[in-house]
Amino acid sequence: MFVQINDLHFSYKGAHEETIKGFSISITKGEIVSLLGDSGSGKSTILRLIAGLEMPNQGVVVVNDCVCCDDCQFMPPEDRGVGMVFQDYALFPHMTVEKNIRFGLHKLNRKERNARVEEMLALVNLTEFRHRYPYELSGGQQQRVALARALAPKPALLILDEPFSNLDTSLQHRIRDDLRRLLKQTGTTTIFVTHDEEDAEALADRIVYLGEGKIKKQIMTENNKTFNPQIPCFV
Amino acid sequence: MNWHAVKRQLNGWAILSFLAILLIVLPGIVVLVELFAPVNDNWQHIQEYLLPRYVRNTLFIMVATGVLTTVIGTSLAWFVTVYDFPFRRFFKWALILPLAIPPYIGAYTYHGILNYTGVIQTTLRNQFGITVDQSYFNIMSIQGTVFIFTLFLYPYIYTITRAFLHNQSSSMIENARILGRGSWDIFFTVVIPISRVAIIGGVSLVLMEVLNDYGVVKYFGIQTFSTAIFSTWFGMKDTSSALKLAGTLMILVIAILTMERLVRGRKQFSYASTKVKPLKPRPLQGWHRYAVFAYVSLVFAIAFVIPFTQLTAWTFLTFDTVFTEEFWQLVWNTVRVAFTATVIILLFALIIANYTRLFPSNMTRVISKVTTLGYSIPGAAIAIAVITLFLWLDDKVLDLARALDLSQTFVFRTTLIMLIFAYVIRFLAIGYNSIESGFEKVGKSFTEASRMLGWNTVQTFFRVDIPMIKGAIMSAFILVFIDIMKELPLTLFLQPFNFSTLATQAFKYVSDEKIHEAALASIVIVLMSGLLIFVSHKVLDKEAD
Numbered sequence: 001m002f003v004q005i006n007d008l009h010f011s012y013k014g015a016h017e018e019t020i021k022g023f024s025i026s027i028t029k030g031e032i033v034s035l036l037g038d039s040g041s042g043k044s045t046i047l048r049l050i051a052g053l054e055m056p057n058q059g060v061v062v063v064n065d066c067v068c069c070d071d072c073q074f075m076p077p078e079d080r081g082v083g084m085v086f087q088d089y090a091l092f093p094h095m096t097v098e099k100n101i102r103f104g105l106h107k108l109n110r111k112e113r114n115a116r117v118e119e120m121l122a123l124v125n126l127t128e129f130r131h132r133y134p135y136e137l138s139g140g141q142q143q144r145v146a147l148a149r150a151l152a153p154k155p156a157l158l159i160l161d162e163p164f165s166n167l168d169t170s171l172q173h174r175i176r177d178d179l180r181r182l183l184k185q186t187g188t189t190t191i192f193v194t195h196d197e198e199d200a201e202a203l204a205d206r207i208v209y210l211g212e213g214k215i216k217k218q219i220m221t222e223n224n225k226t227f228n229p230q231i232p233c234f235v
Numbered sequence: 236m237n238w239h240a241v242k243r244q245l246n247g248w249a250i251l252s253f254l255a256i257l258l259i260v261l262p263g264i265v266v267l268v269e270l271f272a273p274v275n276d277n278w279q280h281i282q283e284y285l286l287p288r289y290v291r292n293t294l295f296i297m298v299a300t301g302v303l304t305t306v307i308g309t310s311l312a313w314f315v316t317v318y319d320f321p322f323r324r325f326f327k328w329a330l331i332l333p334l335a336i337p338p339y340i341g342a343y344t345y346h347g348i349l350n351y352t353g354v355i356q357t358t359l360r361n362q363f364g365i366t367v368d369q370s371y372f373n374i375m376s377i378q379g380t381v382f383i384f385t386l387f388l389y390p391y392i393y394t395i396t397r398a399f400l401h402n403q404s405s406s407m408i409e410n411a412r413i414l415g416r417g418s419w420d421i422f423f424t425v426v427i428p429i430s431r432v433a434i435i436g437g438v439s440l441v442l443m444e445v446l447n448d449y450g451v452v453k454y455f456g457i458q459t460f461s462t463a464i465f466s467t468w469f470g471m472k473d474t475s476s477a478l479k480l481a482g483t484l485m486i487l488v489i490a491i492l493t494m495e496r497l498v499r500g501r502k503q504f505s506y507a508s509t510k511v512k513p514l515k516p517r518p519l520q521g522w523h524r525y526a527v528f529a530y531v532s533l534v535f536a537i538a539f540v541i542p543f544t545q546l547t548a549w550t551f552l553t554f555d556t557v558f559t560e561e562f563w564q565l566v567w568n569t570v571r572v573a574f575t576a577t578v579i580i581l582l583f584a585l586i587i588a589n590y591t592r593l594f595p596s597n598m599t600r601v602i603s604k605v606t607t608l609g610y611s612i613p614g615a616a617i618a619i620a621v622i623t624l625f626l627w628l629d630d631k632v633l634d635l636a637r638a639l640d641l642s643q644t645f646v647f648r649t650t651l652i653m654l655i656f657a658y659v660i661r662f663l664a665i666g667y668n669s670i671e672s673g674f675e676k677v678g679k680s681f682t683e684a685s686r687m688l689g690w691n692t693v694q695t696f697f698r699v700d701i702p703m704i705k706g707a708i709m710s711a712f713i714l715v716f717i718d719i720m721k722e723l724p725l726t727l728f729l730q731p732f733n734f735s736t737l738a739t740q741a742f743k744y745v746s747d748e749k750i751h752e753a754a755l756a757s758i759v760i761v762l763m764s765g766l767l768i769f770v771s772h773k774v775l776d777k778e779a780d
Binding site for chain 2: 013051052053076077078079082083084086088090091092093094103104106107149150153
């Protein structure tokens with residue numbers, strides 16, 4: 001499996017009860033998985049654990065044959081090859097759109113870097129906004145910058161935390177279709193978190209229902225049948 | 236905690252922070268250890284005959300200054316925030332200006348104005364033929380000390396309370412008005428209770444400054460802890476007793492801080508609503524308008540205009556004799572030493588603040604508390620602790636040099652290292668607080684975003700964290716720089732031979748009864764501080780937007 005997570009446990013400092021109680025999942029390459037749950041179900045925490053922003057009490061995270069964390073090692077977030085789109089986007093306010101996208105490309109040489117920036121700007125349709133600062137953009141544009149920035153280094157896995165929570169409803173519908181097309185176009189393996197069932201159905205191949213730190217059930221969406229029929233169903 | 240959690244905690248940030256903290260607490264440990272050392276005869280004498288007077292004087296000055304600064308600071312903050320009167324916008328920031336005049340400069344200026352040869356008595360004698368009873372004009376008393384401290388320290392309470400009232404209280408005050416309460420009523424039943432935390436915070440800053448002061452009480456000949464520590468140390472050559480006095484003083488400080496915590500208790504309410512809307516000042520009618528204007532102008536005149544004018548006059552009087560090559564040297568010394576210490580403080584503050592932010596735990600909470608402790612230790616206590624420490628260090632270096640048969644050794648005591656070290660201990664809190672609040676405002680998600688894009692904590696620190704808190708770093712720099720430039724007791728006792736700053740040179744002139752000659756150095760300090768205070772308030776205002 002491309003992404004393999006086994007028996008993840010986590011509790012916040014000072015908390016008596018574990019927030020995550022034995023979470024496991026396997027994801028194939030190119031699949032889009034949605035974690036769906038109410039607030040407090042631990043869905044964002046799982047993303048932060050995969051990203052390496054929190055350290056689990058126990059459990060294994062493997063992404064693309066690379067052991068990110070198990071009982072004896074912990075790989076810092078910068079070495080994991082995981083891209084993340086934050087709920088509030090966290091675009092660097094002191095950098096232009098172009099510089100934000102360029103930020104994660106330091107491992108490429110100058111020529112590759114320029115080419116990649118152009119490619120990403122074109123992909124999210126923001127080429128003419130390249131010299132703007134984040135505060136000069138609309139909410140939807142900011143989200144596209146955040147997405148381009150996260151995708152630019154070609155992460156093995158992309159994670160999105162509540163990608164639609166800062167957008168108004170009409171925008172939300174258009175963007176989630178665009179987003180799905182874009183993710184499939186780039187073949188990006190994706191995990192995203194939402195509390196909105198409709199979002200999950202529109203964007204994901206598979207929906208994972210979370211409750212009290214565990215998986216309640218999983219279903220394949222309609223999308224899956226058209227895009228990725230070979231994935232077995234876990235219902 | 237499993238072992239890779241331990242490993243994650245023990246990184247470069249942690250190690251650097253621990254080292255910084257170790258340096259900060261070292262002198263405190265020296266003082267506290269000495270507190271439990273066996274006593275000598277001298278200490279018994281001090282304890283029996285002198286200590287009660289030191290305690291009495293110090294407490295009297297603290298209580299009286301505390302009460303008066305609270306009354307003046309709070310009332311000014313209230314008037315400026317709630318009422319509209321002539322020149323309100325000017326006074327809003329002008330009332331902070333007395334902070335640019337260090338109390339010791341204010342003390343000798345007022346003595347110069349009021350004494351027999353001063354401008355008031357000379358005018359009375361020459362123009363009106365009146366010779367006054369000297370006892371009415373003697374400022375060099377314990378009441379005079381309180382007067383000076385009140386004038387030049389009230390801005391601490393004024394600024395904190397004003398900011399609080401401005402941001403936090405509008406809906407409560409408006410509600411109280413709608414409910415039909417009058418102004419006085421609102422002031423005592425709403426404003427005072429809700430701004431209690433802000434006022435207490437301001438008062439504790441004032442009290443720390445009072446305890447730290449050496450210049451005023453030394454010049455006025457009042458025996459307090461500060462003067463006692465230095466006279467025991469230099470006069471009686473009794474370092475052990477001086478350290479014990481310093482320890483007793485530190486316990487007094489810890490008692491005040493604990494009391495602050497207790498009084499504040501659970502009442503640390505910040506406002507529940509995030510929609511903070513500033514209060515719209517209400518125009519005053521009739522004589523009230525002029526009464527408020529007169530009161531505010533009077534405070535501003537006494538605390539700034541009069542001493543500043545007098546200093547300017549003296550500066551012109553003595554300019555030709557004082558303004559020499561050496562004066563430039565003084566300015567250069569002041570700027571150089573303040574700049575170096577400020578940069579070191581900011582480096583420490585950035586490292587520690589970033590560590591406590593990235594790896595929150597009980598350990599980092601303690602570190603954060605300890606970092607701010609130095610500001611509450613009075614200069615006299617830090618000075619003697621630091622000297623004791625460096626004497627010991629120099630001894631060790633000498634031993635080592637002998638053992639290795641080296642002809643030349645390095646002596647810390649005669650360098651600026653000792654002075655800068657003391658500055659770092661005392662003023663780290665100032666830099667740390669504003670950098671910490673800068674980090675708090677920005678939050679952690681930008682740092683996390685940068686790490687998700689493949690940069691480690693150090694690279695992120697330079698590429699994201701520092702650019703994002705530029706404003707906070709800048710205002711931290713200004714605040715620390717002003718404080719070091721004005722600082723007297725540490726500089727006076729720890730400066731190397733043949734090295735003076737503007738502050739110590741001014742104090743030296745004053746000690747030699749050359750008050751007029753001290754004016755130029757003083758006015759340069761006042762102008763530089765005033766300018767920087769103005770700039771920092773501009774920066775802070777911009778940050779707030």
